[in-house]
Amino acid sequence: QESLHVSTRLMEERLEANLRLQEQLHDMAHRDSLTGLNNRRILESISARLIDTADAIGSSLVAVSLDLDHFKRLNDTYGHKAGDDALVAIAGVLTRSLRPGEVAVRMGGEEFLVLMPNAGMEEARARTEAWRAVIRSQPVMTSQGAAEITFSAGISSYPETAASFEQLVQQADKAVYSAKRAGRNRVVLVRPPGEAGDGRVRSA
Numbered sequence: 291q292e293s294l295h296v297s298t299r300l301m302e303e304r305l306e307a308n309l310r311l312q313e314q315l316h317d318m319a320h321r322d323s324l325t326g327l328n329n330r331r332i333l334e335s336i337s338a339r340l341i342d343t344a345d346a347i348g349s350s351l352v353a354v355s356l357d358l359d360h361f362k363r364l365n366d367t368y369g370h371k372a373g374d375d376a377l378v379a380i381a382g383v384l385t386r387s388l389r390p391g392e393v394a395v396r397m398g399g400e401e402f403l404v405l406m407p408n409a410g411m412e413e414a415r416a417r418t419e420a421w422r423a424v425i426r427s428q429p430v431m432t433s434q435g436a437a438e439i440t441f442s443a444g445i446s447s448y449p450e451t452a453a454s455f456e457q458l459v460q461q462a463d464k465a466v467y468s469a470k471r472a473g474r475n476r477v478v479l480v481r482p483p484g485e486a487g488d489g490r491v492r493s494a
Contacts, residue, residue, distance in 0.1 A: 322396040324374060325381035330397050337455040340407060344448060349408040351448040351455075354418050355462035356380070358400035359440045359474040368432040373400075375430045376439045383421050403459065411447050411479055418443050418477050426475075442469035446480040 322329045344351045358364070358376060365373040377400065384394040384404060395403040406414055422441060429436035444465025452458035465478040472478070 322381075325377055325396050327381050327385070327394050327396045327402070330395055330403075332393065332395060333455075333459075336393065336405075340405060341448065341455050343407065347408075350410065350450060351458065352406040352409045352411060352414045353446050353448075353452075353458045353462040354404040354406065354414055355397075355444045355459070355466045356402040356404070356418075356421075356441045357443075357466045357470070359442055359470075361400040364430075364437060364439075368430070368434055368437050372430050372432045372437055376400075376437075379428060379430065379439065380421075380425060380441065383424050387417065387421065403462070411445055411450065414445050414447075415477055415479060418445065422475070422477065440475035442466050442474050443477045444469060444480070445477065447482075450482045451480040 320328055320332045320335075340351050343349075358380065361373060361376070364376060377396070380402060381394070381396065384402065388394055388404075389406075391407045393405045395405070397403050422443070425439050425441060429438045431437075444462040444467075446452050446458050446461035446465065448455065448458045452461050461480045465480050469476045469478040
């Protein structure tokens with residue numbers, strides 16, 4: 291009886307340990323090791339749920355795409371540590387400002403994505419401008435002195451401007467490129483269908 295009890299307890303402990311390991315491995319698979327943010331794999335498991343929730347309650351889903359300006363030049367001039375420090379700094383600003391239900395993702399390289407359920411585009415613009423101001427006011431310290439960090443951003447909204455999650459992210463990315471072409475260090479919003487200049491973007 292006692293040996294059976296011990297054996298059962300050991301099996302339970304091993305099962306719990308295996309479950310914890312699986313959770314850790316799952317978390318590692320969906321986390322960016324440098325910044326601690328979600329990596330793009332997380333989108334596979336949450337994109338449909340976010341869209342379904344927006345449809346169910348008649349709300350929106352806003353996507354904010356961010357891209358560091360002159361990232362290659364930062365690395366080439368000050369070294370890769372400076373580039374890493376800049377990525378970590380942006381991740382920290384995003385993490386501290388996230389609201390319940392929001393998700394910040396490092397998409398790869400110097401690209402980030404923030405998903406804001408039940409948010410408006412103007413609200414997202416104001417928050418993104420605030421992030422931009424904070425980041426610019428906190429230069430990365432290097433052996434050659436302070437290096438200013440800026441980013442360009444694009445904002446889109448489901449269902450206001452996009453008809454699917456894929457289109458939502460694509461639109462935000464295209465708006466980033468528009469911000470880059472317009473001189474960088476700025477935020478660009480996607481125009482809703484039916485507005486003047488339908489299908490294009492507008493600077494915030």
